[in-house]
Amino acid sequence: MKYVDEFRDRALAEKLARQIAQEARLERDYHFMEFCGGHTHAIFRYGVQDLMPENVEFVHGPGCPVCVLPVRRLDDAVELAERHGVILTTYGDMMRVPGTKQRSLIRAKADGADIRMVYSTLDALKIARDNPDRQVVFFAIGFETTTPPTAVAIKQAQAEGLTNFSVFCNHVLTPAAIGHILDSPDFAAGGPARIDGFLGPSHVSAVIGSKPYEAAAEKYQKPVVIAGFEPLDVMQSVLMLIRQVNEGRAEVENEYTRVVTREGNGKAQALVDEVFEVRKTFEWRGLGEVADSALSIRDGYAAFDAEKHFAISEKQSRETKSCECPAILRGVKKPTDCKLFGTVCTPDNPMGSCMVSSEGACAAYWTYGRFRTAEKAKEAEPA
């Protein structure tokens, strides 16, 4: 397949692997956080780890939109569908994420709530048009990549004069999360974990550009390389990070030049800015409250804001006990460090969000990488 196979070429991968092995210094190791679940997915699906020297380690970041949504917001969505009787429309990934007491949207749907999976915000609009006597809420989640389509839907609904469509907005922002992670005690000098550099978001950066990461790279002296989601993108970016680390540089570099520019997509940014404003703070699963890290709908579009339209109750939301998703999302634990991993928690019966989404670290470990765990266990056995 043209424009895809080129970025999955085995011969090129082997060449890059040799180069990485050559340039990675033996006297040290390299911990790179791949911010996005898309990277985690590519690393596991193509077996990129196999092509890395032993002293290059991937630290999985929080960039899985389904994973970082806090339980409370999910419980709120269930409430919208169950108590307020709306047609709740959502991206499919969200359906199986367990909320408080393992209650997921798919459970609520089975119990009679009207919850419909959509592939785009325009599908949600169509449902609103087709059901004028019902309130239709779009459960908006995701990073800067999925935000412009939500803005389009809101503007379209306004243009059409739809009065039965609103958005439950949970859009979050990437740069704030990077700063938050590096500020946490986990990654402080002498802390339990270390990050030497970031594989920066690819699709997100197509919208916001590479510029927003420059402040963090400078402040924390950590290199960032904007990396595409194909396996060769990941490998090339690792090589670029190793070079920066070796040379003592901490810059924002762009490997994904075929899509990302420094300034990003100005039209999309303007659209987002018109419809949304930055929330003072927002809760992320795993990271807790993060300042300036999410968007809410501006007052001018309040008619389409589900949080203003419906009285959503205060509730006591709780993570599944012993679920390590929060620590895994912070990059301080691996899925295999979790007691539940592979025992009570599998993709068939997920206890936490990281086991649900294909972009979640636990799902990637389980789905593509289980044999590594098995091999490690074997190695640990006395001969």
Next chain:
Amino acid sequence: MTAADTGAMRLSGSVDMTHGGGGRAMAELIRDLFRRHLSNPILDQGDDAALFDVPAGRLVMATDGHVILPLFFPGGDIGSLAVHGTLNDVAMSGARPLYLTAGFILEEGFPLADLDRIVASMARAAREAGVPVVTGDTKVVEKGKGDGVFITTTGLGVVPEGVHVSADNARPGQAILLSGSIGDHGVAILSKRENLEFETEILSDSAALHGLVADMIEAVPGIAVLRDPTRGGLSATLNEIARAANVGMQLDETAIPVKPDVAAACELLGLDPLNVANEGKLVCICEAESAERLLSVMRAHPLGREAALIGHVMQDDANLVQMTTGFGGSRVVDWLSGEQLPRIC
């Protein structure tokens, strides 16, 4: 007035509750639509049950409910699929299918013209397969309680002497063969789903595989395992076998045939062709030394032209299906949890 005339007249309407009521309307529907298309000596006896002789040997029986949307898709429809699906389940035990039954659940309001198309397609598929539908049943449910039409078919077949095909026969060292490209059916269906329509020339691979199976068994009677990778795709089928036989598998991604259009559609939707459904492909596990012979027999059959050796059975108590990726790494090939969903980021 002939039966055919009556049928043509009635086809302008739609299914109503009287068609399932046991009265005259139902009798007419059976006579003018079902029996008109599916006619054969056993069905035409018109009794509540089919009566037939049974050949010597072990009998095989399989049943399959079909609830597909859309009902008509590129390369087939629910009628042909209901025949192929069940025949394939029978054939995967190494059996020669003999008879089919069909149960219809119709939703009130379903156009009779569509039902006629479906039953005609079913009859064509059964005729081509050489397996008659010998008895059936029709029920009508109120509007909103069905999805147009549901079809359940049951197949009966007989296993030739000396053939013992079963998933738990897989043993380390055996070869894993695949009869052709994967993902065609699933992509053809997805391309017609509401909200997801996209242009593709991919047709469903829906086909009856017992002819191919007969050729294979004749060449190598000692085939260990046969399975058709339908829902859940190749990955689900291989994982089922691995678990049943308490073995692992090692696959080579580059050996698995995927049509460029299917690969492209999967890429676009964020799906893995390994998880996408097929309706006319089979997986065969056999002794490594029989692999070449079987492959040549498969490639000589129209439904096995692209047959390939895709991997081997391994010793592995964890029952993992592993794969060397085209990229040069390794990964597990897991089965899906729930529906495969397009990615959102």
